[in-house]
Amino acid sequence: MRRILLLILALMPFAGMAQTKLNPSDYIYPIREVAGLYSANFGEMRPGHFHAGIDIKTDGVEGKPLVAVADGYVSRISVQAGGYGRAIYLTLKNGQTAVYGHLSRFRPDIDSLMQADRYRRKSNSVDRWFEADRFLVRQGDLIGYSGNSGSSGGPHLHFELRDTKDQRLRNVVSEGIISPIDSLPPRFMKLHYV
Ligand SMILES: [Zn+2]
Secondary structure (H helix, E strand, C coil): CHHHHHHHHHHHHHHCCCCCCCCHHHCCCCECCCCCCEEECCCCEECCEECCCEEEECCCCCCCEEECCCCEEEEEEEECCCCCCEEEEEEECCCEEEEEEEEEEECHHHHHHHHHHHHHHCCCCEEEECCCCCCEECCCCEEEEEECCCCCCCCEEEEEEEECCCCCECCCCCCCCCCCCCCCCCCCCCCCCC
16 A cells, blocks of 8 residues: 555656547648648747747638637637737637637637727737637637738748647647648758757
């Protein structure tokens, strides 16, 4: 008994650290009508931080339909000049939060709510959180349109998944949620000497 207790105590510090594997079949692709090319991967170094998601190219244009990857609800909308620009957050029933960044516009009912909010507060930036019953979404429902807003160097969708309970980021590529087709062998481009 004592040995079991010691074992439990020894393992306790790791109890909160384990992330359960995501199931790729729980998700559909977050964007429609694109070729499926990518401009940035998860974990790339950026000034002061690392890239928290994957960047899906939108073939040089804005306005590609964005869809809910799984069932859930719209939990947050943010609009800012930099960062993710127009961004939408979905709290999913499966325990994840999906983040879509750099949108051109939200779906019409959310867009008109945002416009009213901006006029009322006489401010361009918006950060609104919603209860679960406000904007329910089913997998595949339209949530908005891709764009180039915020800190974005060209039309693309920034997509990421986080554990809802502690906001820990998931690697959507290594976990098989987004599976880029990549047949090119790696090429040696640059060597940094420190
Ligand atoms: Zn990005």
